[in-house]
Amino acid sequence: MLRFVDTEQDYPAQRAAAERVRDFKEINALFGPEGDAEQAARCSQCGIPFCQIHCPLQNNIPDWLRLAAEGRLREAYEVSSATNNFPEICGRICPQDRLCEGNCVIENGFGSVTIGAVEKYITETAFAEGWVVAGQPKQETGRSIGIIGAGPAGLAAADMLRRKGHAVHIYDRYDRVGGLMIYGIPNFKLDKHVVQRREKLLRDAGVQFHLCAQVGDTITLEALRLGHDAVLIATGVYKARALEVANHNALPALDYLISSNKQGLGDDAPAISAEGKRVVVIGGGDTAMDCVRTAVRQGAASVTCLYRRDRANMPGSAHEVQNAEEEGVVFNWLSAPHAFHAAQVEVQRMRLTSTEMGGRQNAVAIPGDTYRIDADLVITALGFEPEDLPTLFNTPELVCTPHGTIAVDRNFQTALPGLFAAGDIVRGASLVVWAIKEGRDVAAAIHRYVMASKVKAA
């Protein structure tokens, strides 16, 4: 360990941009055993692990780095999976440069430990070696839990609850398991088989999936609550944040991405394709990056990203910006859409204001300073907002916050007894890693709740 003083930071090989834009396969290779151990051994084994502090899951990163460096991958997986249900997913899609790696003590001056890549390697090795097995409970508790939403929060909660011996039923309105992990995130970041592998493990453990089940439509919330000892709402947030420009014809990012992902899963050709088009994507988050890079792969004539702040103030992962740039995406910083014209977008130039300590800088328009760019397809990726669940679920007594998210107490309980909520629908649009964290926490709360109550008559 502590080899950062003499070992340079290194990432697993990345496919060349010219090659990778031709398909939707993952762009990052896996470490080999030597590369993994060597990079893990750069860890300084800090007295205070800032990587862990800034990990939503509080993963014991220094510990599994050390185990990986020592070649003790099985134990590394045990430690890593003890705090994280889907480490191979986090290893792929977490914005490590803003979380663990971004706070690595040696980042300044040496380059942080490549934590995500090691995490991915550990877990892929665990899958390859057959160490990853379904979380079979030792005994059944006789309790039954219903979970609405098969996204990361719901799946993590299901995993934890099933291990405790509860019967777990997951209801999702889509036809596949995974939520945004399956329909939102493109394959080149997270290959679908990675998610489906987890789905299979959960099924093997006995988790029941009820797909194409739209609460408030095909089934009622009331029925779920009657049928289960507890119900968890983990629907995520899907409603695209609106673009505040009059008369725009922009497409919401999710519509675009779902269409593309379905194709990747072998469904019909996408309803919307960027092929041959001049594409403009508005937004600077990870979803925007997914859109621009998808467009590149669909064969767009050009792809431009508009973001109202500058590169330093991007909310998304810097790695993703870099990947996109390599793949030919043009970034127009300090640019916001001002008006839409036929096959053109009029762009307002922005400037940054000074700010209070800590927060991001605000962007304000420079009056009169606009320019136009060509656009055949405009996609907005301005973030997501919660849908109106009380209406959707036909449950007006469900209390929401002013932001539209569901109000819960410290134990994730909603206003209704036995009804819990967690994930994006509670905290607002966020990262997969936060969804896993909430899924784990709410599972613990539900476990306490159901164990304290009598078994419902079957």
Next chain:
Amino acid sequence: MSNDFYSRAATLAAEGLYSPADEHDACGVGLIAAIDGKPRREIVEKAIEGLRNVWHRGAVDADGKTGDGAGIHLQLPHAFFREHIEAIGKNPKGQVLAVGMIFLPKKNFTAQEHCRAIVETEILRMGHRIHGWRQVPVVSQVIGDIANESRPEIEQIIIAANTGTEDFETELYIIRRRIEKAVRARAINDFYICSLSSRSIIYKGLFKAEQLTEFYPDLNDPRFISNFAIFHQRFSTNTAPAWHLAQPFRMLAHNGEINTLKGNVNFMRSHEATFGSPVFHGLEEELVPVIPDNTSDTGALDAVMEILTRAGRALPLAKLILVPPAWSMMPELSQAHKDLYSCCNSISEPWDGPAAIAATDGQWVIAGMDRNGLRPMRTTITRDGLLICASESGMVPVEEADIVARGRLGPGDMVGVHLGEGKLYHDRELKDYLAAEQPYGDWVQKIVNLKDIVGDAAPEPVSAADGTTLRQRQKAAGYTMEELDAILLPMAATAKEAIGSMGDDTPLAVLSAQHRPFHHFFRQNFSQVTNPPIDSLRERRVMSLYTRFGNDGNFLALDKSHSKILLAESPVLLGYELQALTRHFDKRITYISTLFDVHTGEAGLREALQQLVTRAEEATRAGASFLVLSDRGVDAQHATIPMILAVSAVQSHLVRQKLRKKASIIVRTSECYDVHALAVLIGAGATVVHPALAEESIRAAHASGLLKDLSLTQALENYREAMSLGLLKIMAKMGISVVSSYRGGLNFEVIGLSRALVAEFFPGLPSRISGIGLAGIATRLQAQHEAAFDDTGSEALPVGGFYRARAARGEQHGWAGESIHLLQTAVTKGSYQLYRTFSASIAALPPIHLRDLLDFKFAATPVPLEEVEPITEIRKRFIAPAMSLGALSPEAHETLAIAMNRIGAQSNSGEGGEGAERYQPRDNGDNANSGIKQVASGRFGVTAQYLMSARELQIKVAQGAKPGEGGQLPAFKVTVEIARLRHSTPGVSLISPPPHHDIYSIEDLAQLIYDLKQINPQALVSVKLVAQAGIGTIAAGVAKALADKIVIAGHSGGTGASPWSSVKFAGAPWEMGLAEANQVLTLNRLRHRVTLQTDGGLKTGRDIVIAALLGAEEYALGTAALVAMGCLMVRQCHSNTCPVGITTQDEMLRKKFDGTVEKVINLMSFVAEEVREILASIGARSIDEVIGRSDLLRQVNRGSEDMDDLDLNTLLSQADPGPHPRHSTRGVRNEVPDTLDRQMLEDATGALERTEKIQLAYNVRNTMRAIGTRLSSAVVARFAPDALMEDHITLRLRGSAGQSLGAFLARGIRVELLGDANDYVGKGLSGGTIIIRPRPSSTLVPQEQTIIGNTVLYGATSGLLLASGQAGERFAVRNSGADAVIEGCGSNGCEYMTGGTVVVLGDTGYNFAAGMTGGMAFVYDAGGNFPLRLNEETAIAQRLASGYWMGVLKAMIERHYQETSSPMADQILASWEWQSTHFWQVCPKEMLARLAVPLSDAREQA
């Protein structure tokens, strides 16, 4: 002074932190004996004169007059008493007389009468006659007020023996013991029999040595004649005066300290059950307990030695039994001596600790030394037949021409006179004499070795164990992945303990919300000031882990029964060995389970303990010799009683039942995996420990390939080695060398166990704040057990978090990511608001420190903030504590110094020296000169110039990170720059010894303080101690030694790298140490004379004000200052990989340093501002107002529900300050008396002012100390370092020079001494020249005589010493540049040396060149014994093989001859060709590749 000192002390003992049991003493001691056994008046007179010449080894109380005690033991002057008897009209003719010297209660006449009646009754009961009482004339005006207050009525009772009595002395002994018992039964205090004998009498009391004859005019009577005299001057750490503690005792006078007292006393209780001796006529029961309660260490040793000699052991044999030499690793000993020592070890566990002893039983008069030789004892034999032994040469003046031999006692040595035979026995003769007395060789044959029983058995690899159950048991026993991977397995892999840095910021075990193993409640004790810790690595030969089972023979008998024992080499037992043992002893071995039903709670636990001790007692009574306490079989239902609790319960029960000696306690436990747990188990009384689960864990790791290609046997042996070495280290830091004396001694302080629990199961252990009892233990055990067995989630062990912070289920740490970030942002931006957010975040943490349970009593009306003293005043009290350049990068070190200087505060250089270029401010005004210069045990870079550059000199006796231990600067940190400052070689590792080799006791500390006040006539001297139980009395001693400031460091702080077991488990919180020191100093009216400073994890204004209220005036912020400079608590300081450039010497990493002077100043200013706000809120305008105002604090949290109590009132208790304020009023510094240098400075005007060469001549005495030091100070102040010729000022001295001759002697001064000198010659020699040779009138052969004392050239950096004669122990220890020629030396010569060239023209003692990593030595060895005496760990020895080095050697011997006319040098030079083949050249291994000229010419040619 008020006359209720005792009641104040008693109150403080009851309510505060003072414990009278903690007092220590040390002193000057001596004896004179007539070799022909014939009494002379001269002996008495010489002894009295000797006492007058050791005043500087004693101390004076706060009243300026009361000494700590002195006394003399003489032959009974029959003529003197006969006259008295005749005067009262009786005729003593033909009678055998005895006299009792008795202290009676003075003020309570009823009690006095009772005592007289008891004394008379017991004498008559034995059938003897009484001639009456004699009131001893005393002159009370000469003694101090405190002494007078407590002065007893001093009377003598004169007895005539019943005719027909065969052994009057034995009967007098029995009479005395009966009297003592009877008086104790009546609960009468202040009664004490100094002596009751027909042979000898003791006059002693609470006065200074020179007042002996003034107080007791009897002694001036010419009829007081004697064939021996033993005399003693005491220096007590504390000032609680006690007449009966003055020495000599009935048998002995002792300079030193018994470190193993508790264990010895406990085992003595067991030995008593075996007592049987024909001489006592069946009265043995009346003689026990041999050691009455509240006896001092020396008193206890005296009592045991007395009963052994009364039972018929010759006095020298009793000394060997109780204070044996180290022998098992001494290759040169004869088999007869080894057999003798082996039998002695079987009779009794040693009384271990520094000891120079003078003793008599009326037949023999002996002087003896402990196994380490840690106290000085110089011997002189005169032409007219006197043996004189004394702490200092010259103490008893003798004409040079009358001396026939000058010598010294080495480690374990004795010298004695048999008064009856009229014969002198030197060490060898004495031991030959004893070895021939009994067939020891035959007896030893009977000893069985564990190895013989085990035979060929070896650990067998097991297939991978059932992972789940192993893990469950690991979890139940509190294992974490961290403990396993960071602590346990490294021991198996490397045979060493793991290292950590940056202190301990986790909660005390009692405050933790996590499961904490039981051994975490015990804090290791350690030596500071009053006795030295030992270097268990470099001085391994004196250490012993030999463990003896089954020695249950009659303690008072000397026969073969003592050899019916089983011997094991280490107290760590592996599984296959326990199996073999079990098979072998079959019916004599009984297994007792420590399991209980974990769901039965407190009641179940209590019942289990009861059953446990009952079964242990029954088994022992039924004849079991081995009790195995086993926790095998832990499952979901059953947990184990914490094994330490089980062992101590059994141990204390068996001791009470006097059965302990009948059975050995073997422990088979899951809970012991680290060295601290092992130490606590052994300390609680375990004979051996089988760490079963640790062994199983290693097996599992081995099976899964984690230990690479290590064999299982090797891995287990590695683990045993690491555990054994760790145990040795823990013993050694207390100054204990032998595990048998450590066992059962409970040398710990408990923090957080309930008083009731401790009183019941750990009798004698301090537990000052109480804590959890059986109920809490049961609750916590159950929670831990359920967590281990109710596991539906991951199977992985918890990751841990005790050593390094972990978020999930990890231990709380005081420094967290968020708080570090807040503080760094605050100091970078200069935002006080952000600092307050930081401070609030610290305050919001769950309790970590004791202070977190306290809060202020806020004033009803706060003081307006603007009326509180400004931050400029407050900041001056802040210190950037000692962090050496070596530990810190130069950038960080200088930044701290500049910042602290800029705000009028001080930084501390640490122990690594400081470059002279920093002594003057820079051109831009920045001053990087550390105000405080540290003097630590390594003395690195401690030159006269360095010492003179300071405003304060700090003697670091201990440091929070590793009290009682030395350190090692690894080779990769010794850069060119570091090597320059430390006077060493780049790339070669440096070792700091655990003790200061010039501080083995309190009077030595006084001497070092004296030396430092000579070399720097302005600087204050501070002494840094680490908090522990008993620090109050140590602090009092330090104050009496004339320190100006005392630093109390807490266990938690400390940035230094050291073994984790030391970082985590040694020392106590500063809150306790500071409060105790403040209370005891105040009680003794010493508080106002010294400033108190504290450190250890201070972060915020709240910490500072609490420290002030508990008594501190100054506050050191170490870690906080580092964090302000960018430290992220990576805790890898020892790896040289600090990613922020603070604790590294790596060029690349140093560039990452981002700290600035401003950030440090911001921190200090913010903390000061917060202090102001708090002061205002408690109604104070300045810090001075609130120092010691613990009444302004209240306890706001009594810990968790399941505790018996957690009571901090002992910390908040206030001692009565009398007429003095509660803080220091010392204006300048506490001045020390002048020495010869005062005269010399006047006489040297020419040399100093007009820069002329001069020569001065003086007669000197042993009372003139540190000659030349003050003069050096003047020379260094006046001249540039290399400006003067070697002999600019020549001092010609004649006589016996006092200690520290030529300490820090500067270049330009040449000392020529005709005569001899005492300890510490050339200490810190800084370029000066010292030449010592016998007086021309001497007829001695110089090379056969001891001419200089112990620890000569300690820490010398340059200069020359030539001495025609031998040196004592530890010659040239830590020498880093001086050259020397001497003609023989004691043990541990050239230890830790890093530079200079030493030539020894004669024999050395053992362990030469231990830890030597630089410099060169040449040893003349005609007999070819030297290789046996070399410590081969770090150095090699070879015959001369290089023309160059032969030239170097010859030139030095020629110079030696030129300067001293040494006959030895002459003889060698006369036939150089032949003689030069007798030399060994000793060279450190690390230097071999770095020498400019190699050791062998041949190799060069090849």
